[in-house]
Amino acid sequence: MALPSTLYDKLIDIHTVCKPVASDQEILLYIDRTVLNEYTSPQAFTGIRNASRSVYRPKAALAVIDHVNSTHPKRTTTSSLQSENIQMSYFEKNCSDFNIELFDIYHKNQGIEHVVMPELGLVLPGLIIAAGDSHTTTYGAFGSIGFGIGTSDIEHLLATQTLPYQKLLNMKINISGEPPAGISAKDIIMSIVRNIGADGARGYAVEFTGPAITKMSIEGRMTVCNMAVECGARVALIAPDHKVYEYLKGKTRAPQNEQMDEAILYWQTLQSSPDAIFEKTIDINIRNIEPMVTWGTSPDQAVPITGFIPNPQKSKDPANQKAMERALKYMGLKPGTKLTDLTIDFAFIGSCTNARIEDLRAAANVLKGRKIAPQIRAMVVPGSSQVRQIAEQEGIDKIFIDAGFEWRQSGCSMCLAMNDDIIAPGKRCAPSTNRNFEGRQGVDSRTHLMSPEMVAAAAISGHLCDVRNMQPTHAF
Numbered sequence: 001m002a003l004p005s006t007l008y009d010k011l012i013d014i015h016t017v018c019k020p021v022a023s024d025q026e027i028l029l030y031i032d033r034t035v036l037n038e039y040t041s042p043q044a045f046t047g048i049r050n051a052s053r054s055v056y057r058p059k060a061a062l063a064v065i066d067h068v069n070s071t072h073p074k075r076t077t078t079s080s081l082q083s084e085n086i087q088m089s090y091f092e093k094n095c096s097d098f099n100i101e102l103f104d105i106y107h108k109n110q111g112i113e114h115v116v117m118p119e120l121g122l123v124l125p126g127l128i129i130a131a132g133d134s135h136t137t138t139y140g141a142f143g144s145i146g147f148g149i150g151t152s153d154i155e156h157l158l159a160t161q162t163l164p165y166q167k168l169l170n171m172k173i174n175i176s177g178e179p180p181a182g183i184s185a186k187d188i189i190m191s192i193v194r195n196i197g198a199d200g201a202r203g204y205a206v207e208f209t210g211p212a213i214t215k216m217s218i219e220g221r222m223t224v225c226n227m228a229v230e231c232g233a234r235v236a237l238i239a240p241d242h243k244v245y246e247y248l249k250g251k252t253r254a255p256q257n258e259q260m261d262e263a264i265l266y267w268q269t270l271q272s273s274p275d276a277i278f279e280k281t282i283d284i285n286i287r288n289i290e291p292m293v294t295w296g297t298s299p300d301q302a303v304p305i306t307g308f309i310p311n312p313q314k315s316k317d318p319a320n321q322k323a324m325e326r327a328l329k330y331m332g333l334k335p336g337t338k339l340t341d342l343t344i345d346f347a348f349i350g351s352c353t354n355a356r357i358e359d360l361r362a363a364a365n366v367l368k369g370r371k372i373a374p375q376i377r378a379m380v381v382p383g384s385s386q387v388r389q390i391a392e393q394e395g396i397d398k399i400f401i402d403a404g405f406e407w408r409q410s411g412c413s414m415c416l417a418m419n420d421d422i423i424a425p426g427k428r429c430a431p432s433t434n435r436n437f438e439g440r441q442g443v444d445s446r447t448h449l450m451s452p453e454m455v456a457a458a459a460i461s462g463h464l465c466d467v468r469n470m471q472p473t474h475a476f
């Protein structure tokens, strides 16, 4: 009889090509798929070229332009900056030289890699997907192991379809309780990150379990797994269930017909054994959580919207006290200020955390028939060109435009400001993204992370605001 083991251990086991030898703790792991972007892949391709190697399984890779491209509503050869064009054309050359399928900015499937992969059905339960981007953890929503790798690992992966890998410990985060009305998956993961800290899950593969997860949509689960990396988890996992199978049915790149039936039979076996051992278990009840907002420069520096800017003097840990003081200074904030008193300059709905169609619908529910505050610049950057198209079919673009938002093309955009979507120094932004590091949205920019519904509410009122006080005017 097989030993009890976690889903993570089982998947790593199935993919192990070689066990560690002697004192070396690393195993050699088979990787099923990867997704490449123009920003983290160039050196990997250069390395392969310099060593006269080829890509071992080009069909196991998909390439997407997302990080640096312009999101200007009209896509032309001149809409991006010159440096961006150079990066994009080098990527195009690499993909064509090594036979890798590429979605360039004119392709109907272009978008943020972590939105594109699932929507095509390329993320399947039981797969291991490694990619040059830390938010590859998103794929855990499908019971797939996804993790981020550096550029030399991308080279190794492309050349061999394997990676040397150090196994992680197992952590279970069990989420119980009914979420109160007006609470989204983003609020749940933000409150977990706040609770366990920015490195609370460092060294662990986290499996999320519990009734709140079972009830959550696949999009919500993606948001949770996406942000799990913000508490240090290199792998996030949710055991696949019927919602995953339903989501995948009919997706262009997913198995079709009998192959799908067969796949589901296998996927049903992908569960942690009931008596599996997790090195750490955390129980979180979400019965009382509130919409969350970050006040500082790390995703764990967050408070409920009904709260106040915290006082570093109250922290017992001197290192934390210092970090809080620095964050307050950078953010231009004073302890004791009411969160809802903070006025904003920008509102941004985008990123691989919260720019799927479900997120756009949720924000549009709040915005319909309302106008954003006059001093604010607001933009929606759909997670993918497909999301953009669906939104246009549903008339969501009009709701955003009527409210005063710019309706842009897809990309990472203002999530990390590598193109020309940049927040000016000292300005405050309410985005639906996942990182609020210093300079993340532009030099000296100030970021308050929140859910897309909360971004919509902030854009309307001109300051941080509790979306629960703003009745939706519409429901999709």
Ligand SMILES: CC(C)[C@H](C(=O)O)[C@@H](O)C(=O)O
Binding pocket: 039, 040, 067, 132, 133, 134, 135, 148, 416, 435
């Ligand atoms: C640019 C890339 C290396 C980075 C990541 O790995 O996550 C980016 O996508 C981010 O979100 O910070």
Ligand code: SF4
Binding pocket: 067, 112, 114, 133, 135, 350, 351, 352, 353, 411, 412, 415, 416, 433, 434
């Ligand atoms: S949208 Fe943001 S978090 Fe996601 S891959 Fe792009 S830069 Fe990274």
